[in-house]
Amino acid sequence: MLIPFSMKNCFQLLCNFKVPAAGFKNTVKSGLILQSISNDVYHNLAVEDWIHDHMNLEGKPVLFLWRNSPTVVIGRHQNPWQECNLNLMREEGVKLARRRSGGGTVYHDMGNINLTFFTTKKKYDRMENLKLVVRALKAVQPHLDVQATERFDLLLDGQFKISGTASKIGRNAAYHHCTLLCSTDGTFLSSLLKSPYQGIRSNATASTPAFVKNLMEKDPTLTCEVVINAVATEYAASHQINNHIHLINPTDETVFPGINSKARELQTWEWVYGKTPKFSVDTSFTVLHEQSHLEIKVFIDVKNGRIEVCNIEAPDHWLPLEICDQLNASLIGNKFCPIETTVLTSILHRTYPGDDELHSKWNILCEKIKGIM
Numbered sequence: 001m002l003i004p005f006s007m008k009n010c011f012q013l014l015c016n017f018k019v020p021a022a023g024f025k026n027t028v029k030s031g032l033i034l035q036s037i038s039n040d041v042y043h044n045l046a047v048e049d050w051i052h053d054h055m056n057l058e059g060k061p062v063l064f065l066w067r068n069s070p071t072v073v074i075g076r077h078q079n080p081w082q083e084c085n086l087n088l089m090r091e092e093g094v095k096l097a098r099r100r101s102g103g104g105t106v107y108h109d110m111g112n113i114n115l116t117f118f119t120t121k122k123k124y125d126r127m128e129n130l131k132l133v134v135r136a137l138k139a140v141q142p143h144l145d146v147q148a149t150e151r152f153d154l155l156l157d158g159q160f161k162i163s164g165t166a167s168k169i170g171r172n173a174a175y176h177h178c179t180l181l182c183s184t185d186g187t188f189l190s191s192l193l194k195s196p197y198q199g200i201r202s203n204a205t206a207s208t209p210a211f212v213k214n215l216m217e218k219d220p221t222l223t224c225e226v227v228i229n230a231v232a233t234e235y236a237a238s239h240q241i242n243n244h245i246h247l248i249n250p251t252d253e254t255v256f257p258g259i260n261s262k263a264r265e266l267q268t269w270e271w272v273y274g275k276t277p278k279f280s281v282d283t284s285f286t287v288l289h290e291q292s293h294l295e296i297k298v299f300i301d302v303k304n305g306r307i308e309v310c311n312i313e314a315p316d317h318w319l320p321l322e323i324c325d326q327l328n329a330s331l332i333g334n335k336f337c338p339i340e341t342t343v344l345t346s347i348l349h350r351t352y353p354g355d356d357e358l359h360s361k362w363n364i365l366c367e368k369i370k371g372i373m
Contacts, residue, residue: 030059031239033232034248036066041097041108043069043250046262049100051118052173062118063235065228065245068108072097072192075103075166079276081197087371089194098272101177103166104207107192111214113224113229117176124174126165133163133180136234139225141219143236153210154180160213181229182224183216197372199283199298204276228359258372269335274305285368288362289318296368302336312369314323319361326351327365338370 036044044066051062072094080086080096082212089096107115118127130148136144145157154163167176167235189212215222228245236243251260264273281300284310286293294315301309310331314324330347334340345366 064116101166136230161210202279
């Protein structure tokens with residue numbers, strides 16, 4: 001059953017804040033099931049941070065259910081240029097988010113359910129959570145072949161991944177979250193999670209490719225709504241709590257003080273891109289010149305999302321060495337992103353006004369460089 005989360009004292013009961021406990025005082029004894037009314041990834045990730053940082057989970061675990069509009073979510077220690085097609089995401093308006101947990105890259109849309117299991121550090125148990133999800137699915141469809149693996153994934157029919165796992169373990173609290181594919185756009189997922197960028201060298205955590213499948217492809221009755229209710233029912237039974245799903249607004253500062261600042265931080269370039277582990281790009285591309293192809297070599301070191309070393313080499317007869325040197329020097333210290341390169345193009349046009357041939361070559365070069373960002 002879905003009920004609006006308006007009795008805020010129920011939530012305060014589980015928090016460290018020193019406020020009078022009332023509302024559901026007699027019914028909330030050993031846990032809570034929450035569901036976000038927002039489809040914004042940054043606000044939903046902020047809820048995870050807020051619960052982890054502020055709630056007293058001793059004997060009171062929490063299940064948080066949430067779905068997002070189209071978003072690619074990378075792990076805490078991942079490189080987005082390695083993991084996804086950023087150019088396609090920009091074209092399609094797909095968001096990019098970096099979560100605070102480790103693990104690999106996943107695609108979220110409204111056909112995917114996210115489940116976050118909050119417990120104390122001592123009670124943290126990913127396999128037990130996954131077994132709970134398996135029981136929930138089999139309660140709806142007893143003949144469904146779903147199994148948890150040693151990698152903490154869920155496989156359908158022994159080969160198709162329907163759920164991936166990640167987690168964060170703090171000093172006292174921990175959470176384990178996983179996806180659950182019900183009716184996700186599989187074609188879009190495959191296109192977005194395929195990096196077109198060449199020559200990247202990095203020690204960042206790499207995702208493990210897998211064949212995926214939606215639950216609704218196996219059984220059309222396994223909609224997101226049906227699965228959410230099934231998981232909530234099984235969770236309530238396992239923890240001996242009421243199976244009410246409490247709807248929450250993750251932007252409500254009266255319930256989650258300070259949560260909007262957490263959401264804003266998760267959207268910043270410094271977090272999404274700047275937290276990428278140091279990497280280098282060593283690649284080349286060709287440009288057409290007088291019916292022949294010329295090779296342009298590019299070597300770039302990127303640290304904290306900004307260009308630390310840049311060496312772009314072009315044939316001197318095509319682009320003067322001093323122009324290449326100026327480009328290299330101009331890029332150092334700038335963000336490794338297409339917008340910065342566009343700004344540099346405008347600067348050169350002002351530096352060398354009226355030189356249309358130089359502008360044309362510079363534009364070609366900058367467009368090629370933007371293609372690797």
